[in-house]
Amino acid sequence: MALDCVSSYLHALKENWQPVLLLVPYSVGAAALAYVWQKRKEVRTWIKVAQENRERAFREMERAVEQFKKQNPGLTSESVLSLSFKDLHKNLQDGQLSPEHVLYTYIEKALEVTNQVNCVVDYLQECEQQLQEMKRNPRKGLLYGIPVSIKENIDYKGHYTSLGFARFLDKKASEDSVVVKVLKKQGAIPFVKTNLSQSMLSYDCSNPIYKQTKNPWNPKKTPGGSSGGEGALIGGEGSVLGFGTDLAGSIRMPSSFCGICGLKPTEHRISKHLVRTTTPGQKSLASMLGPMARDVDSLALCMKAVLCQDMFDLDPNVPPLPFNDEVYNSKKKLRIGYYDRDGFWLPHPSMRRAVMETKKLLEAAGHTLVQFPLPDVEDAIYSMIRKGVFADGCAVLREKFEWDVIDPNLTEMVALCRTPVLIRKVMAFFLKFWDKNTARSIVMSCGIRSVKDLWSLHVKIENFQKEFVNQMRKLEIDVILCPALGPALTIGYPQKASDAISYTVLYNHLNFPAGVVPVSKVTEEDEKQLSLQTPQTRLEKIFYEGVKGGVGLPIAVQCVALPWQEELCLRFMKEVETLTRK
Known part of the structure; x- marks a missing residue:
């Protein structure tokens, strides 16, 4: 049957x-x-939970501040906020200020700033427990009692490290990153995490979870990226010291746009262990962790604190090179190479003016300035940098964005990544008759055909670095003075003018320490000169539209030294800061 x-x-x-x-x-x-x-549906749920957690964190910040004020009615915020980092550090070391007073003052100020510009994404409530532990064991490290903000991609136990992707909101960090451990050992108190651009491959600062961060000088402008939350918080005086990361200028551009100082060290000078990146395994372009603050002395003290035995023990990949005070405090006159444009990207008039005015001040102070002839920056951008970063043909990026909500500032990049390689090559062929730079960008995002080709690229990069170093030695140059990208662009423009990063990404490509120092502000004359200049490409025209209306915004210069010479770079930055502030 x-x-x-x-x-x-x-x-x-x-x-x-x-x-x-x-x-x-x-x-x-x-x-x-x-x-x-x-x-x-899962992605939307994770985003909603993260946003609710952030609102809860803000309420915890408010509660902590109110409780402290009730218990200490005679203490004022102004007595803390009015102090420079140097004086704040001294008063904490001397015991004239308590870590509680400083921490809760900056928690309150950080809330105020983030209500204006949306820069804080999480409250590290464990800072309150850390205070209690410091009372029981009052060992005073070099950063004793200093509140420190950290970029969202730096692991802190029990908190999200999303990089702006909802897909990474399913679990929290299982332990602190090495840099957080070292900061705590030195007595610093990490207290908030700050916003970044989704994927950290944009110099705007926005993502689908925590939304757009604004510039504290002008809410229509971007604070820069990807460490834009740090730039906005410190620029808005809601933090005295912070840490960002820098793959193509992600510390230096926010510092420039927000009127603060920032340092990108040589790769591995500071531990990157448990500091997350979107494209792990990418070795063609050096990414680095570095400090951001309102003045150079703050950066120097921070570097002195973290370059300690604790870091060398926790991460053997960090060379045991303590901070060299003798180099930083040296008064020896410098031989300085300079340039006011890179020959590839037409700079804003204020960028060139800032360099030339700083050059005159340095010469008047007795330093020797020598014009530095740059190699072919355009070839470096298209034939090495883009080719190396997208050596996998955007495969890793496509995977990251597969189920995620895409930030509006990344739609063009993601669309290109998702376009089949063959179609990209056809697009590039026709585009070259209209816009050769866009065509080259598309071609270089198509990937590298073999391991042999990748190794050949790495050899080419090494030769470029050697030739640059040889040129500096031939001219007997100690350091380089050059433009920092600025002023801040209108929100939404960075993705349309991505090649403007040429002024900063060059020193990731070379793996040189580089820092920025604010030296001036955009003037009416700068704006007038901007209208008289003729952009050379479609992308430059878009950039010029983005930087319009920048009168009053800060302008910085960039200071560069050879690898492992962070102390000399900071010493040069200090010299520039001293002369321009006078």
């Missing part, structure tokens, strides 16, 4: 096989749509 039933079913299937086969693609399609719907 059973065999008869099976036989009848097989006979019916044989007679009606075409309708059954037609149902297969519909079933597969329905299953695929259901899977996509489910994944996107």
Whole structure:
């Protein structure tokens, strides 16, 4: 009987096989749509939970401040906020100020600033427990009692490290990053995490979870990226010291746009252990962790604090090179190479003016200035930097964005990454007759064909670095003075003018320490000169539209030294800061 039933079913299937086969693609399609719907539902849920957690964190910040004020009615915020980092540090070391007074003052100020510009994404409530531990064991490290803000991609135990992706909101960090451990050992108190651009591959500062951060000088302008939350918080005086990361200028551009100082050290001078990146394994362009603050002395003290035995023990990849005070405090006159444009990207008039005015001040102070001939920056951008960063043909990036909500500032980049390589090459072929730079960018994002090609690229990068160093030695140059990108662009423009990073990404490519120092502000004359200049490419024209309306915004210069000479770089930055502030 059973065999008869099976036989009848097989006979019916044989007679009606075409309708059954037609149902297969519909079933597969329905299953695929259901899977996509489910994944996107999860993403939306994770984003909602993260946003609720942030609101809860802000309420905890308010509670902590109110409780402290009730217990200490005679203490004022102004007595803390009015102090420079140097005086704040001294008063904490001498015991004239308590770490509690300083911490809760800056928690309150950080809340005020983030209400204006949306820069804080998380409260590190464990800072309150750290205060209690410091009372029980009052060992005074070099950063004793200093509140420190950290970029969102730096792991802190029990908190999200999302990089602006909802996909990474399913779990929290299981331990502190090395830099956080070292900061705590030195008595610093990490207290908030700050916003970044989704994927950290944009010099704007926005993501689908925590939204857009604004510039504290002008809310229509970007604070820069990807460490824009740090730039905005410190620039708005809601923090005295912070840490960002820098792959193509992500510390230096926010520092320049927000009127603060920032240092990108040589790779591995500071531990990167448990500091997250979007493209792990990418070795063609050096990414680095570095400090951001309102003045150079703050950066120097921070470097002195973290370059300690604790860091060398925790991460053996960091060379045991303590901070060299003798170099930083030296008064020896410098031989300085300079340039006011890189020959690739037409700078804003204020960028060139800032360099030339600083050059005159340095010469008047007795330093020797020598014009520095740059190598072919355009070739470095397209034939080495872009080729190396996108050596996988954007495969890792496509994977990261697969089910995620895409930030509006990244739509063009993601669309290009998702376009098949063959179509990208066809697009580039036709685009070269209209905009050769855009065409080259598309070609260089198509990937590298073999491991042999990648190794050849690395050899080319090494040769470029050697030639640059040889040129500096030939001219007997100690350091380089050059433009920092600025002023801040209108929100939304950075993705349209991505090649403007040429002024900062060059020193990631070379793996040189580089820092920025604010020296001036955009003037009406700068704006007038901007209108008289003729952009050379479509992208430069877009950049010029983005920087319009910048009168009053800060302008910085960039100071550069050879690898592992962070102390000399900071000494040069200090000299520039001293002369321009006078």
